[in-house]
Amino acid sequence: MKHIYRQTLVDMLKKSIGGEAAEKAVLQAAISAGIASKQAYSPEEFSRICDELKKRGGPIRTIATIASDTTFTTVYYQKEMVRERGRKESLARMSEVLEREVAERTRQLRESEDKYRVIFENTGTATVILEEDLTISLANSEFERLSGYSGEELAGKKNWGEFFPEGDDILSEGESKAMTGRCAFRFHDRQGGIRQVFVTLGGIPGTAKKVVSLLDVTVSKRLEAQLMQAQKMQAIGLLAGGIAHDFNNILTAILGYGSLMRMKTEAGHPVLPYIDQIVSSAERAAALTHGLLAFSRNQEIAPKPININDIIVTIEKLLRRLIGEDIELYTDLCPEKLPVMADSSQIEQVLMNLATNARHAMPGGGSLAIRTIPVLLDDAYAHEHGLVRPGRYLLLMVSDTGTGMAEATRERIFEPFFTTKEPDQGTGLGLSIVYGIVKQHDGHIDCYSEPGVGTVFKIYLPLTETAAESGKTAALPAIAGGSETILIAEDEPGIRIVINEILTEFGYAVLEAADGEEAITMFREHGERIDLLILDVIMPRLNGMEALHAISRIRPGIRAIFMSGHPADILRKKGILHNTAPFLLKPLSPHTLLTTVRQVLDATDRKQ
Structure with missing residues (x-):
């Protein structure tokens, strides 16, 4: 009977979960019944414990939970299992119970393993499991893609440090860096390419193994750097555009007065070279402001x-x-x-x-x-x-x-x-x-x-589907004056005065206004003799467009030229400049001003 009991209880468990765990299960049952008090016995003592379990009278019901690396099995045994009578039936029932338990636990184990395998493969990060000696025991497909190695090549790979040859000890530094937000490392792939990765570390409970997850942030880091660069350039561009606008106003006066001085100075006069130098320097400064406008993308282009x-x-x-x-x-x-x-x-x-x-x-x-x-x-x-x-x-x-x-x-x-x-x-x-x-x-x-x-x-x-045009440079028109009356509305006194001087020098009669409202008032008083408006786009009280709308109600069809230190396309996008209105970009040269004025006046005369 002793032999049968031990063979039944121990050998069957050995077959299911392993010998050491089987004997441990019997000892757990004996300890629960008060027959044993420790976990290790000699073979003779173990046999005696099995006999003692058999001799106990009354129904004995013990539950022994046996733990191996991957299996948990619950064994039930009763007094009937050690009786001589019905021994085969009891053994059969016990075998059936164990087989059902093993099958159920195996199914649960497979389901659990499949679930965690799916999670492991679909974390969205490159993940590996490292043994205590840093040997790679398992790598997911994302890590294969990141490293350039196949799963077969990675399994058992001992030289983990080759991925971080610059001396980054991610296993000792990763957690501390993650705590401070400084967890980016340089990962080297099989071809020598370098990727920026964020590292997450974790341990497997009860083992010395580590789970290492690497998130490839190379593209996002590059996009972040590009965004920061673009924002910086945009801020500098706004500053540059504002500076260029203010300089354009100043340069309009310098260029205007310099050009007038050049016109009124006789050839050979000793002061003429100085005047030429003033105008030349102002023109170089104007080119510089155009460069600032080009950088800030505020320069008008004609695509x-x-x-x-x-x-x-x-x-x-x-x-x-x-x-x-x-x-x-x-x-x-x-x-x-x-x-x-x-x-x-x-x-x-x-x-x-x-x-x-x-x-x-x-x-x-x-x-x-x-x-x-x-x-x-x-x-x-x-x-x-x-x-x-x-x-x-x-x-x-x-x-x-x-x-x-x-x-x-x-x-x-x-x-x-x-x-x-x-x-x-x-x-x-x-x-x-x-x-x-x-x-x-x-x-x-x-x-x-x-x-x-x-x-x-x-x-x-x-590229565009439209056929390219072949452009030809047109010759500059000759400067011509006139006798018409022109109303200038400009809030910068220096610009207003120099434009007045240039137009007067070439025969025009000029009226001045310091803003949009004053221009409307002056037009009501002298409108019958005003032939053309020259309006600054941005002025206090009323801007140029608002002033033109009001004046057009007094006399529809009045001719106007707008001017500004800001490019026309920017002003049109803001809705403060009409799409078809003639426009002059400051700084104005006398030639550009006089030519545009004459073209607008002559075009209107031809229509009439």
């Missing part, structure tokens, strides 16, 4: 379908003179016509600024290459690089073999007034202007540079 290749061919000779004889210029232009909606003068400015930048980078000579290539950009690339839309683009590449730039310099090259040149060698606006022009044309610009190797600028401009 039309143009072929970039035609522009490159047109200014190629100019570029060769610009870069000098010690620098070779190569052009590799796509034979396909590549029309883009662009302002040709602005594209010329981009090419000249990049050529100038390359010349400074090659003081000992070198080569400059300009290439055009049609490319197709998908949604992902367009979104990542801030492009308006995916589709067909023109890639304009300008590369040099110059000194190149370090990363810290490259990150700042598009900032206004940032320059690595000597104090008198440049303004630091050249690449800022390029950046502004490209962005205003819904494009994107990238810079790749390596010290001692050279620099490549890649400009992406959206």
Whole structure:
């Protein structure tokens, strides 16, 4: 009976869950019944305990929970199981109970394993399980993608540190860095590529194993940096645009008075060179403010379908003179016509600024290459690089073999007034202007540079289906005066006076108003003899458009020219400038002012 009992209770459990756990189950039952008091006995003592369990009278019901690594089984046994009579039936029932328990627990185990396998594979992070010695025991598919290794190659891989060769001890630092929000590490994949990852660590209870999850944040980090750069450039652009507007008002007076002095000074007069220098300096300052407006994307442009290749061919000779004889210029232009909606003068400015930048980078000579290539950009690339839309683009590449730039310099090259040149060698606006022009044309610009190797600028401009136009430069019209009466409304006294002086010098009668309301009042008093209005767009009390609407009710069809230090397209977007109204951008040159005034007056006379 003793042999039968032990074989029944112990060997059957051994078959189900293992020998050590089976004997432990019997001892647990004996301890529950008060027969045993410890967990380890000799074989003879264990046999005695089994006999004692058999001898106990009355029904004995003990529940023993047996734990192995992965299985929990509950065993029920009763007094009937050790009786001689009905022994086979009891053993059969016990076997059936155990088999059902094992089958149920196995099913639950499989379900649990499948559930956690699905979770492990679909966490959205690259996850591995590391043994105590940092051997990889399991890796999910996302980690395979991130690392470049297959699951078979990763299983058993001992050199975990090769993924972090820069000395980052993520297992000791990861948790502390996560606590402080500094949990980004540089992960090296199989091909040597570097990814930015956030690390999360966890331990498996009861073991020395660790679960390591890596979240690839490379793209989001790059987008975050691009967003911060764009916001910084936008803030600088707003500042630059405001400064340019104020300077334009000042320069209008300087240019106007300087030009009047030049007109009234006889040839050969000793003061004339000084006047010429004043006007020339004012014109350079005006070009500088236009550069600020270009960077801030507040410069007015006149886009039309143009072929970039035609522009490159047109200014190629100019570029060769610009870069000098010690620098070779190569052009590799796509034979396909590549029309883009662009302002040709602005594209010329981009090419000249990049050529100038390359010349400074090659003081000992070198080569400059300009290439055009049609490319197709998908949604992902367009979104990542801030492009308006995916589709067909023109890639304009300008590369040099110059000194190149370090990363810290490259990150700042598009900032206004940032320059690595000597104090008198440049303004630091050249690449800022390029950046502004490209962005205003819904494009994107990238810079790749390596010290001692050279620099490549890649400009992406959206292609258009409209055929390119061939533009011809019109000759400047001759200056002509007149005898008409003109009402000027301008809140800046210096600008108002200089415009009055210029118009009076060329025969016009002029009335002045300091704002929109004063202009309306003056028109009510002198309206019958006023032929033309020159209105500043932005003025106190009433702006130029509001003043024109009020005056038009007094005399419909009155002619008007608007002027402002802000570009016309910006003012039109704000709804404070009519789409078809003649417009002058400050600073005004006398030639531009007089020519526009005469054209508007003559056009109206022809209609009448």
